[in-house]
Amino acid sequence: MNKPTISTEAPNIPPGVIPDEVNVSNTVNLDELEVQYTYSSGRAYKLKFYDDRVSFTQLDAGHIPTLTVPYRARKIGKDMFLVHWLVPGRVGHVTLILDLGNKVIHASALMPGQMELFDEGPIVDVKQGKYTQ
Structure with a gap:
């Protein structure tokens, strides 16, 4: 069996053509929760x-602003x-x-600059x- 090749280019899909699929019916808000953690890095x-x-907020990088x-x-x-x-601007x-x-x-993330994060x-x-109580 031949494996398919890995795509190296993003598909050319104009914004808005495929709608976001977001179900908010069972979302919760985490008001007042604060969590501090450290990745393996x-x-x-x-x-x-x-x-x-x-x-x-990244705690060990004073020059990086808090993102809300x-x-x-x-x-x-x-x-x-x-x-x-x-991330702002999607x-x-x-x-x-x-x-x-x-x-x-x-965590799983795609950050600005195409940095990929897959960690715990x-x-x-x-x-x-x-x-959360």
């Missing part, structure tokens, strides 16, 4: 959730949430699994929000 981050947005964006979250298990947001996206019970984060790491600090 050693980079440390802090997320602070509000009812309709999340602030994302709208997010979506879905409860997928006891103390476990699937979280997603788009140039990338971040998807996280926050496993608060086991204090671990899993320990959650080192959690301040529970009013919707």
Whole structure:
């Protein structure tokens, strides 16, 4: 059996031709939740959730500003949430699994500049929000 070749060019699909498929019927907000974690690379981050947005700060990079964006979250298990947001201008996206019970984060992201992130790491600090207790 021959393996198909790996695509190296993005398909030419004009914006708006294929609609986003977003089901918001069972989303939750993580208002007041704060999570600090470190990826296997050693980079440390802090997320602070509000009812309709999340602030994302890289703790070990003073020159990189905090990014605040709208997010979506879905409860997928006891103390476990699937979280997603788009980078402004839709140039990338971040998807996280926050496993608060086991204090671990899993991440998959395409960041500006086409940097790919596929990692996990320990959650080192959690301040529970009013919707995660």
